[in-house]
Every structure is written in structure tokens, then in C-alpha cells.
Amino acid sequence: MIPDQWHPGSLLAVSGSYWHTCTLHTGVKLGIFTALGDNALTGSELAEKLGTDGDGTARLLNALTAMALLEKKDGYYRNTPTSRTSLSKDSDQYIGYMILHHHHLMESWNRLDEAVTTGRPIEEQLPISREDRRENFLMGMFNTASLTAPDLARAFDLSSRRHLLDLGGGPGTYAIYFCRENPQLKATVFDLPATRPFAEKTIARFDLAGRINFLPGDFTTETIPGRYDVVWLSHILHSEPPDVVISLIKKILDILEPGGILLVHDFILDDTLDGPLFPALFSLNMLVRTESGRSYSEKQITDMLMAGGFKTVTRHPFRGPTESGVMIGTR
The missing domain is CATH 3.40.50.150 (Vaccinia Virus protein VP39)
Known part of the structure; x- marks a missing residue:
């Protein structure tokens, strides 16, 4: 979000806002919100369920909680109403396809200076199949x-x-x-x-x-x-x-x-x-x-x-x- 007035603090906030973006993208990409569903799970339980590192998973869950995308009580994490509705793949109002499409755009945007310099689009090399990208784009458009x-x-x-x-x-x-x-x-x-x-x-x-x-x-x-x-x-x-x-x-x-x-x-x-x-x-x-x-x-x-x-x-x-x-x- 662009502030009403620019100053050093707001400039740095916008410059570092990709931290929030990457945290959200990772939560969706790893299936955190889908794995939680209507349940409350510990970080260890989620890490085992997703096949991820325990410490890394705990840090991600705490960051998502700080972003008000998860709720945490007595060491258990659960979805907020918004994340359950919008970020769990089991919801008919899931918008994760568009979020993953945004995620796949990041490599290109990180080289925006190259595109401005050459006037040419960026050639990407992403570890994702063409079919998966097509699904994310088309269903993201539906979202x-x-x-x-x-x-x-x-x-x-x-x-x-x-x-x-x-x-x-x-x-x-x-x-x-x-x-x-x-x-x-x-x-x-x-x-x-x-x-x-x-x-x-x-x-x-x-x-x-x-x-x-x-x-x-x-x-x-x-x-x-x-x-x-x-x-x-x-x-x-x-x-x-x-x-x-x-x-x-x-x-x-x-x-x-x-x-x-x-x-x-x-x-x-x-x-x-x-x-x-x-x-x-x-x-x-x-x-x-x-x-x-x-x-x-x-x-x-x-x-x-x-x-x-x-x-x-x-x-x-x-x-x-x-x-x-x-x-x-x-x-």
C-alpha cells in the first residue's frame, strides 16, 4: 500500500514489504492453511504433516500469526476465519491460485531493471511444470x-x-x-x-x-x-x-x-x-x-x-x- 506521504520510514516499509509477500506465498505454497483446515495443530504436528523442518515451520507459523493470518493459543495454531475461507484449498472461495500466480511472477519482477534497460520481457526458469502454471493462472483468473x-x-x-x-x-x-x-x-x-x-x-x-x-x-x-x-x-x-x-x-x-x-x-x-x-x-x-x-x-x-x-x-x-x-x- 502506498502511503499518503513519503518519508524515510515509509520508503523502507515499502522497500521491505516483500517480506510479508514471501511469507504469505510460502504459507499458501506449502499448504499451511489447507493442512490446518478446521483443526488446531502444534508446529511439530504441522511440520510432520507437511514434511518440513520443525524450526523453520515454527518460525513461519509465528510470522503468519503476527500477520493475523493464524491464531495461536497454548502452542496450537489454527486458521482465522479469513484464512480458512480464502487460503484453504478445501474452501470454494479459495484464492490461492492467484496468490501462486503472483508468486511465479516474482522472478520476472526481480529483474524489472533488466526489462526497463532492454525493453524486452524476462525469460524465466522456474522449477514448476507448464501445466501447474497454467492451472494457477487460469484458476487464479477465476478467483x-x-x-x-x-x-x-x-x-x-x-x-x-x-x-x-x-x-x-x-x-x-x-x-x-x-x-x-x-x-x-x-x-x-x-x-x-x-x-x-x-x-x-x-x-x-x-x-x-x-x-x-x-x-x-x-x-x-x-x-x-x-x-x-x-x-x-x-x-x-x-x-x-x-x-x-x-x-x-x-x-x-x-x-x-x-x-x-x-x-x-x-x-x-x-x-x-x-x-x-x-x-x-x-x-x-x-x-x-x-x-x-x-x-x-x-x-x-x-x-x-x-x-x-x-x-x-x-x-x-x-x-x-x-x-x-x-x-x-x-x-
Whole structure:
């Protein structure tokens, strides 16, 4: 968190805040909160259960207690209500996938100076399989999207719409919530083939397999099949350069029915590009992670949608907790 005023103490606090980050990441990565569940265990019992060093485990547990993520009484540790709900993998509100995704980003961010110097993304060498990283990313997207999707689904009147395309929709989170909010709506999730098992599992979990289907493909290189009266494009633009974005917008225009709408959801910078904070920092994340990705401003997004063929572009008043917003293009 950025302080209201900078001084030596606040500078050092921000500089050392990675201690908190690494402690949280380690707790999730080792499965501390999942192992505790609803139980109270000693440090020795947890160390034996997890196969970790006793002294190291005790230090971690005490630090997590100091961070108010665990409670300790008479040598026994237990989850707080928040950690039981959000950090135990047995909870349906588990956000650990996104936390582990953040953990996997740390190697790149630690070399931010290299990316700024070269203008190139960082090549990583992580001791984790591609499949595990894909799961953490996709289910992490589900974690975070689930925090805003209910509000977003209620923010738009789709009562007259019949078929929604969730383009690059990952596990289908937004398609799920739009369909739950609009009983007449059917949806298609279009994403890379490797995403399919995660999407179909998530869609089935919400009992919507009869209304939401998955189409495999790469929208940057392939034709998008079907016709739709609403297209949802969430957190896609920031991964691509303007020319690719405009090409994609043209493809979307071609598959929209007359009167159809494109809803673009992304982190949106001010037109001065120096705020809000999260989109500005996220643009650095795109620098270390992608060849040409970046955060875009409202004007930049408007210009790209109009260059792609949309005549009317407006911004919806919705503001997400990380300064995400929605731009609307009408055919």
C-alpha cells in the first residue's frame, strides 16, 4: 500500500514489504492453511504433516500469526476465519491460485531493471511444470474474476440479448455470471485448446453446460466462428500491441449482429498515463511478461475501437477495485 506521504520510514516499509509477500506465498505454497483446515495443530504436528523442518515451520507459523493470518493459543495454531475461507484449498472461495500466480511472477519482477534497460520481457526458469502454471493462472483468473463478475453481470442490461461470446474467456467466469443473471442468454467461450478442461470443469460446476459451450481456437490467428449480439472481451487488450488489437476489433465487428455490442473490460489508465496506480504498475507487469503488452488509457482504447470500425464508443460508469473499467462499442 502506498502511503499518503513519503518519508524515510515509509520508503523502507515499502522497500521491505516483500517480506510479508514471501511469507504469505510460502504459507499458501506449502499448504499451511489447507493442512490446518478446521483443526488446531502444534508446529511439530504441522511440520510432520507437511514434511518440513520443525524450526523453520515454527518460525513461519509465528510470522503468519503476527500477520493475523493464524491464531495461536497454548502452542496450537489454527486458521482465522479469513484464512480458512480464502487460503484453504478445501474452501470454494479459495484464492490461492492467484496468490501462486503472483508468486511465479516474482522472478520476472526481480529483474524489472533488466526489462526497463532492454525493453524486452524476462525469460524465466522456474522449477514448476507448464501445466501447474497454467492451472494457477487460469484458476487464479477465476478467483479474481469471481470478485467482480457478479457486480458486472448486474451492471449491464442484457435482457434483450440471446448469445454472448466470451472471447479469450479462460475458465468462463464471466460467461457463467452473465448467464446466471440472464436466464434467456446462451454463451460461447472461445479460447486456446489447453484451456478447455478448466473451462468445462468450471461451467459444469455451476450446472450451466447446457447453456455455455467451449470453442477451441486462437483469436489472434484464426477466424472466430458464429454470430453474436454481445461480445465480452475481458483483460485481453493489455496483452497485445495496438495493431493486433485493431485487427481483433475488426474480427469482432464481423461476427456481431446489427445492433450488437462489444464490452471491453480492462485496467484503464488516465489519458496522462501516470495513474491510477494499479494500471500503471500493471503496465510494468506487461513489460516484464510480454513482447508488446501494456495498459491502455480510455482515449487509446476508444481510438483502437474506432479504428477497428466501431462508430460509437462510450465508457460505462463501472469502476473495479483495481481500476478496471468497461468500454462499450456499438455496431
